[in-house]
Amino acid sequence: MVAAAMISARPKTAKRLRWAANANAWLLLLPALVLLATFTHYPILATLYHSFFSLGRSGPATFVGIENYQAMLEDDVFWQVLRNNLVFALATVPASIALALLMAVWVDRKITGRSFLRLAFFTPTVLPMIAVANIWLFFYTPDYGLLDQILRFFGFSGHNWLGDPGTVMTCLIVMVVWKEAGFFMIFYLAALQTIPPELKEAASVEGAGRWYFFRRVTLPLLMPTTLFISINALINSFKLVDQLVIMTKGGPNNASSLLLYYIYEVAFNFWDTTYAATLTVTLIAILAVIAITKFVYLDRRIHYQ
Amino acid sequence: MRHDGSRIETVAAWTLALLWLLPLAYCFWSAFHPAEYATRFDLTAPLTLENFARAWRQAPFARYYLNTVLLVTMVLAGQLVIATLAAYAFARFRFVGRDIVFGLVLVQLMIMPDVLIVENYRVVSGLNLLDTIPAIALPYMASAFGIFLLRQTFKSVPNELVEAARVEGASSFGVLWRVFVPLGKTTYIAFGLVSVSYHWNNFLWPLIVTNSVESRPLTVGLAVFGAPETGVDWSVITAATIMTMAPLLLAFLLFQRQFVQSFMRAGIR
Numbered sequence: 001m002v003a004a005a006m007i008s009a010r011p012k013t014a015k016r017l018r019w020a021a022n023a024n025a026w027l028l029l030l031p032a033l034v035l036l037a038t039f040t041h042y043p044i045l046a047t048l049y050h051s052f053f054s055l056g057r058s059g060p061a062t063f064v065g066i067e068n069y070q071a072m073l074e075d076d077v078f079w080q081v082l083r084n085n086l087v088f089a090l091a092t093v094p095a096s097i098a099l100a101l102l103m104a105v106w107v108d109r110k111i112t113g114r115s116f117l118r119l120a121f122f123t124p125t126v127l128p129m130i131a132v133a134n135i136w137l138f139f140y141t142p143d144y145g146l147l148d149q150i151l152r153f154f155g156f157s158g159h160n161w162l163g164d165p166g167t168v169m170t171c172l173i174v175m176v177v178w179k180e181a182g183f184f185m186i187f188y189l190a191a192l193q194t195i196p197p198e199l200k201e202a203a204s205v206e207g208a209g210r211w212y213f214f215r216r217v218t219l220p221l222l223m224p225t226t227l228f229i230s231i232n233a234l235i236n237s238f239k240l241v242d243q244l245v246i247m248t249k250g251g252p253n254n255a256s257s258l259l260l261y262y263i264y265e266v267a268f269n270f271w272d273t274t275y276a277a278t279l280t281v282t283l284i285a286i287l288a289v290i291a292i293t294k295f296v297y298l299d300r301r302i303h304y305q
Numbered sequence: 306m307r308h309d310g311s312r313i314e315t316v317a318a319w320t321l322a323l324l325w326l327l328p329l330a331y332c333f334w335s336a337f338h339p340a341e342y343a344t345r346f347d348l349t350a351p352l353t354l355e356n357f358a359r360a361w362r363q364a365p366f367a368r369y370y371l372n373t374v375l376l377v378t379m380v381l382a383g384q385l386v387i388a389t390l391a392a393y394a395f396a397r398f399r400f401v402g403r404d405i406v407f408g409l410v411l412v413q414l415m416i417m418p419d420v421l422i423v424e425n426y427r428v429v430s431g432l433n434l435l436d437t438i439p440a441i442a443l444p445y446m447a448s449a450f451g452i453f454l455l456r457q458t459f460k461s462v463p464n465e466l467v468e469a470a471r472v473e474g475a476s477s478f479g480v481l482w483r484v485f486v487p488l489g490k491t492t493y494i495a496f497g498l499v500s501v502s503y504h505w506n507n508f509l510w511p512l513i514v515t516n517s518v519e520s521r522p523l524t525v526g527l528a529v530f531g532a533p534e535t536g537v538d539w540s541v542i543t544a545a546t547i548m549t550m551a552p553l554l555l556a557f558l559l560f561q562r563q564f565v566q567s568f569m570r571a572g573i574r
Contacts, residue, residue, distance in 0.1 A: 040447075043424035117318055125568065127550050128508065135543070186565050190569055273427075288415060
């Protein structure tokens with residue numbers, strides 16, 4: 001009797017429990033979902049929506065189809081900032097990775113003053129980009145900046161580093177590499193520490209030199225880390241624009257402007273929000289492609305922790 | 306032969322490290338010396354705090370500090386509560402549409418609020434929050450990254466602990482509070498350090514949504530103060546720069562290991 005009653009009661013309880021669990025879970029998620037919907041999902045959709053409208057300066061906004069996109073493709077500045085961003089990414093990503101690897105290899109060994117070295121390399125990571133930009137701005141100041149003073153000491157003449165379209169990008173790239181390399185170093189360091197020491201012993205017994213070991217064993221084992229860092233550095237190169245506000249304002253003549261900075265300019269200096277939305281769609285598309293690439297190539301191969 | 310090689314490497318490593326510290330060292334030099342020594346490196350130059358005093362007088366840095374501290378606290382507190390609740394739901398509940406919702410959360414990892422400035426400005430202005438500290442904080446309050454990290458941590462909590470707490474009569478909220486939160490301590494510290502560093506340093510979004518001394522964080526205050534148009538002395542600007550980064554730099558020097566480990570844990574995900 002009792003057993004039969006229990007059996008008949010079980011599905012009901014289970015159902016109620018499942019319902020309760022569902023309600024509980026949704027309640028727990030509610031604050032996060034409301035905020036994400038308001039500040040991530042809605043803005044993404046609104047960006048797309050607004051990119052198909054003209055700016056309603058005198059009256060309501062009107063649907064213009066792909067006109068904004070056509071304008072974008074004919075906008076020389078758009079192509080320039082895109083090109084700049086590409087150059088910026090192609091220069092900062094490999095340079096900071098190579099330096100990060102070098103630093104990590106050094107710091108991983110029993111080297112004199114190891115913790116000091118690690119500290120020196122990592123410190124730029126915790127500084128605000130805006131402070132860094134202030135410091136480096138003075139480095140590059142024509143004539144009485146540090147760089148020109150050093151050059152003058154060696155008998156070269158001064159140069160307007162940030163004012164010359166030919167040098168401004170390089171200056172910014174050097175600064176960003178300085179800021180980022182130490183951050184990537186810690187990932188290499190962590191990866192290096194997982195390489196079993198027996199491998200090294202075995203290699204030295206076999207008479208393999210350090211360079212050979214590095215090339216044939218260490219480097220391949222670090223491959224997943226390198227991929228992981230490259231993708232993160234690539235994403236960063238589309239997000240880092242703080243320095244432009246302080247150092248160059250994208251100039252001279254847009255020579256140092258990047259896509260996100262151009263969006264900022266179009267939206268908040270020219271107040272052309274529909275065109276800014278169109279540009280943002282492009283940026284979102286780029287980031288989405290990177291993220292999908294990351295998902296396909298990276299997340300499958302590495303097993304975290 | 307081998308010994309020589311490693312000596313050369315040591316020298317090279319040290320050279321690079323000193324080169325790496327040079328910008329910072331230079332900033333400190335100029336901030337602690339009178340303006341006429343800003344570009345003259347004379348070891349007998351007198352030390353001074355005058356640059357800091359002048360920066361402090363010339364701009365409302367006390368207010369900027371307060372704003373940044375408020376901002377960072379608000380963001381972190383919001384993030385921790387919201388991410389804990391959401392991560393608990395994802396890690397421990399089975400509900401309809403869980404994977405889809407989790408996917409929607411992860412969208413923020415790919416398209417961060419930093420790039421949605423145009424529409425987020427519209428949203429914040431629609432909420433009538435322009436030029437307030439909550440306006441800076443809100444887009445970052447629900448952190449997909451925090452949810453992701455904590456979910457990972459919560460998933461690794463052994464079932465026996467949960468059952469034991471249940472047997473003692475803990476509600477599902479009690480289980481969260483007494484079992485999951487204490488076990489997530491390292492994740493909380495890692496996420497907290499990364500979040501505080503990020504928002505202490507964040508610039509573009511605060512620049513866009515703030516417009517007055519009452520809401521500006523330090524970074525924006527520094528940018529306004531140091532703008533070339535203002536004609537402020539270079540030495541005073543470096544002093545202000547140091548004031549902006551000092552708390553974080555100091556915390557980093559004191560808790561190096563935690564910082565490095567946190568940045569790493571957070572980065573590896």
